[in-house]
Amino acid sequence: MSFYITTSISYVNGQPHLGHAYEAIATDVLARHHRQRSDDTFFLTGTDEHGEPVADAAKANGYEPREWADLNAEKFKALLPELGVEPDFFIRTSDPQHEQKVQDVLQRVYDNGYVYKGTYTGWYCPRCADFKVENEILEGNRCPIHEIELTKENEENYFFKLSAFQSQLEALFAENQGFVGPPRARNEAEAFLAGGLQDVSLTRAKLTWGVQVPWDHSHVFYVWFDALLNYYTALSYARANADLTERYWPASVHMIGKDILKFHTIYWPALLLAAGLEPPKGVFVHGFLQGADGRKMSKSLGNGLDPLDVTERFGADALRFFLLREVQFGSDGPVGMDAVANRYSAELANDYGNLASRTLAMIARYRDSDVSSRATDPELAAEFTGLPATVSAALDAVDLTGGLDQIWQRVRRLNRYVEEQRPWELARDEAAAARLDTVLASLHEGVRSLSVLLYPFIPAATAKVLAALGTPDTDYSAAAFGTHAAATARVEKIPPLFPKEPD
RNA sequence: GGCCCUGUAGCUCAGUGGUAAGAGCACCCGGCUCAUAACCGGCGAGACGCAGGUUCGAAUCCUGCCAGGGCUACCA
Numbered sequence: 214m215s216f217y218i219t220t221s222i223s224y225v226n227g228q229p230h231l232g233h234a235y236e237a238i239a240t241d242v243l244a245r246h247h248r249q250r251s252d253d254t255f256f257l258t259g260t261d262e263h264g265e266p267v268a269d270a271a272k273a274n275g276y277e278p279r280e281w282a283d284l285n286a287e288k289f290k291a292l293l294p295e296l297g298v299e300p301d302f303f304i305r306t307s308d309p310q311h312e313q314k315v316q317d318v319l320q321r322v323y324d325n326g327y328v329y330k331g332t333y334t335g336w337y338c339p340r341c342a343d344f345k346v347e348n349e350i351l352e353g354n355r356c357p358i359h360e361i362e363l364t365k366e367n368e369e370n371y372f373f374k375l376s377a378f379q380s381q382l383e384a385l386f387a388e389n390q391g392f393v394g395p396p397r398a399r400n401e402a403e404a405f406l407a408g409g410l411q412d413v414s415l416t417r418a419k420l421t422w423g424v425q426v427p428w429d430h431s432h433v434f435y436v437w438f439d440a441l442l443n444y445y446t447a448l449s450y451a452r453a454n455a456d457l458t459e460r461y462w463p464a465s466v467h468m469i470g471k472d473i474l475k476f477h478t479i480y481w482p483a484l485l486l487a488a489g490l491e492p493p494k495g496v497f498v499h500g501f502l503q504g505a506d507g508r509k510m511s512k513s514l515g516n517g518l519d520p521l522d523v524t525e526r527f528g529a530d531a532l533r534f535f536l537l538r539e540v541q542f543g544s545d546g547p548v549g550m551d552a553v554a555n556r557y558s559a560e561l562a563n564d565y566g567n568l569a570s571r572t573l574a575m576i577a578r579y580r581d582s583d584v585s586s587r588a589t590d591p592e593l594a595a596e597f598t599g600l601p602a603t604v605s606a607a608l609d610a611v612d613l614t615g616g617l618d619q620i621w622q623r624v625r626r627l628n629r630y631v632e633e634q635r636p637w638e639l640a641r642d643e644a645a646a647a648r649l650d651t652v653l654a655s656l657h658e659g660v661r662s663l664s665v666l667l668y669p670f671i672p673a674a675t676a677k678v679l680a681a682l683g684t685p686d687t688d689y690s691a692a693a694f695g696t697h698a699a700a701t702a703r704v705e706k707i708p709p710l711f712p713k714e715p716d
Numbered sequence: 717g718g719c720c721c722u723g724u725a726g727c728u729c730a731g732u733g734g735u736a737a738g739a740g741c742a743c744c745c746g747g748c749u750c751a752u753a754a755c756c757g758g759c760g761a762g763a764c765g766c767a768g769g770u771u772c773g774a775a776u777c778c779u780g781c782c783a784g785g786g787c788u789a790c791c792a
Contacts, residue, residue: 224792266792333790375789397721401787404719413790436792475789507784541729545722545785552728555741563754571751578750618730618739632756637749709752 216247216254217461219444221469221477222261222304225285226270229292231502231510231548232470234520238533239499239542239613240468241298245669246608249689255461257447258293259304260286264436268422278422282307295521297529297672302451304443306424314446315439316427318488319415322373323428327487331372333414336363371432373415378483382406385482391495393478394611395543398471398498402478413480441481445490464493466611471498497611499542505549518548526550527557530671531711534561537670538621542613557711561674564624565667566710569678571631572656576704579640580653583703587654589695593630594655597623597662597694604666605689620666627659657682657704658694665692674710681707 220240223233237258244256262282271281286305293300304311322328386392386403393399416432417423423433444464448457463485469477474496482492503509504516511517523532535556540546576584600623607616630652639649661682664675668687679685683703691697 226792261792264792335790401720404787405789408719408788411789415790435790437790440792471786473792474787476792479789509785539728547728552741558752559741562752567752567754569751571755573751575750621740628755629757631750632748635748635750640750711752713752713754 214252215461215465216244216252217448217464218244218247218254218256218466219464219468220258220300221467221473222259222306222440222443223289224261224264224266225282225289226266229289229520231518231520233289234292234296234532235502235536236468236470236499237293237298237300238296238536241296241300242533242537242613242669243466243468243608243611244300245672246605246689249665249668249687249692250605251688253460255302255448255451255457256300257302257304257444257451258298258300259302259443259447260289260306261436261440261443262286262305262307263423263433263439265417265420265422268420271422279307292520295524295529297533302447304447304451306439306443308450310450311443311446312424312439314449315424315434315442318442318445318490319434319438320427321489322484322487323371325487325489327374327377328371328415329374331370331412331414333368333370334365335368336365368418370414370418371416371426371429372412373438373484373487375412375480375483376410378486379406379410381486382410382479382483385492389494393474394495394497397543398474398478398496401471402474405475405479410479410483437476437480438484441476441484444493445485463491465495467493467496469496469498470501474498497543500540500545502536502540503545503547505547505551507547516549518550518553522550523553526714527553528673528711530674531557531561534617534671537613538617540614542611542615554714558713560621561671562709562711562713564621564628565663566674568624568628568631569660569664569681569707569710572627572653572660573681573704573706575636576653576657577706579636579649582705584650584654584657585703587650589658590651590655593626593659594694596626597659600662600694601666601689601692604692617670620663623659623663627656627663630659631656658697661697662692662694665689677707677710681705 218240220236223229240256240258244254247254260282267282268278271278274281276284282305290303383406386406393402415435415438416426417435418432420433423436424439426432426434444467445458445462448461451457467477477496485492502518504514504518506514506516508514508516520532523535531553535553536548538556538560539548539552576582600619603619604616607619634652636649636652639645639652660678661684664678664682665687668675675687676685679687681704684697
């Protein structure tokens with residue numbers, strides 16, 4: 214089974230921030246999870262580089278657009294390894310192969326009769342040489358930059374017949390209940406659709422930094438169409454000697470933020486249908502992370518959280534874990550460094566890290582590091598039954614927080630198990646030797662299976678634990694409690710996984 | 717203007733018709749010693765935003781109101 218997942222591509226005009234990290238991490242977790250399940254997985258991310266803002270910024274800084282894009286794309290690319298995010302390809306919309314493919318697809322849309330020449334009317338600023346959109350215009354129809362009065366001007370544009378897809382999109386929403394998630398986002402998309410679709414302009418005449426319109430070289434495509442197509446074009450050239458389109462299209466999940474919902478749930482499937490291509494199976498809209506005060510993060514409020522500040526202090530695993538644990542995935546929620554520190558200490562260090570430490574230490578101390586071929590406790594095993602299926606079901610529903618919570622309940626369960634069984638007392642009683650074998654083997658197996666399940670969330674730490682347990686297999690088939698009970702397992706003690714910060 | 721979301725314990729939240737409303741964190745008390753002074757147990761007199769309504773029964777459905785946030789088509 215193939216699984217193709219994407220993040221939205223980052224607009225290179227801005228700086229990488231926590232929102233980019235959040236989306237990339239969530240997507241990476243799902244990609245890793247599917248790789249564990251041996252699904253044929255492809256994970257795409259990248260940068261969106263065309264359009265007027267980039268051209269303007271480049272000019273203002275004395276660069277050619279392409280040079281400016283090179284400079285900034287590098288920043289986004291460099292963020293990923295800091296987060297433990299490992300995509301299969303990083304697309305840039307200025308890639309010549311992308312541009313070529315965009316032209317191919319949109320030419321098809323044109324040939325299929327979904328493009329016509331029309332007139333775009335808007336408020337125009339002669340000083341900016343640019344159209345302004347309604348919501349940026351000042352009182353009295355003035356330019357937000359020059360504060361001069363704007364004039365209504367017309368520009369000849371090519372339009373995309375979005376309205377022609379009204380009923381097809383309605384059918385798509387009706388037939389594919391999972392097309393947009395969570396339900397809140399789906400409602401918003403359906404409400405928009407119910408309002409009736411209008412055609413949208415597809416090209417720009419006054420701009421050169423974009424993909425040239427093949428049937429009229431005096432236009433470039435409006436950046437959104439160029440950008441959306443990245444999900445499709447990347448497959449055609451991500452691998453030098455293979456076109457992956459057949460293998461992965463249509464996409465399984467497009468992970469996006471709620472600000473671009475309309476483009477991904479309405480324009481995008483319509484565009485694909487117009488080109489005779491299959492629309493994606495799903496679009497999932499994650500929430501926005503807010504400042505610790507519950508307000509939108511902003512420089513002026515100083516309530517932002519820099520992902521690199523977190524990784525520098527606590528590591529990439531901690532950031533990944535924190536973001537998916539702290540805020541219900543799909544909802545907005547507040548985050549701050551104090552909350553990171555709390556989760557790090559209480560959960561990663563005390564719950565999981567310490568569980569690993571005490572388990573390894575007891576096996577080393579009481580059984581000379583060897584718990585191979587010992588039976589596990591059936592009562593404990595019962596409490597782990599079905600866990601891998603529960604977790605994978607949650608992740609299939611893109612409920613990352615829910616899946617993680619299911620796992621964490623068992624992390625807590627294992628710490629309680631230690632207290633209930635009191636291995637240190639069993640160790641003093643020779644008659645309890647068999648029982649101690651069982652208890653230690655059960656702990657070994659419990660930590661091992663949970664580490665397999667946690668691997669997508671905290672890949673570095675779990676890899677260390679699994680290696681220390683002598684069972685490095687991260688395949689999902691190994692996630693079930695009991696899978697490795699009979700295997701040879703010699704453990705090694707390791708330093709604290711999530712060391713406490715010095716006071 | 718229209719549409720939508722949120723409002724549950726000190727904090728952050730889960731809980732969408734049914735036994736005495738839950739979790740984590742924080743606080744306090746107790747236990748243990750394998751472990752990163754970690755872990756385990758105990759401890760909540762909460763008007764489930766306010767006011768009505770539907771129902772045998774509502775945090776959970778409906779109406780109105782209050783407070784906060786979002787969307788309302790071509791900025792990405």
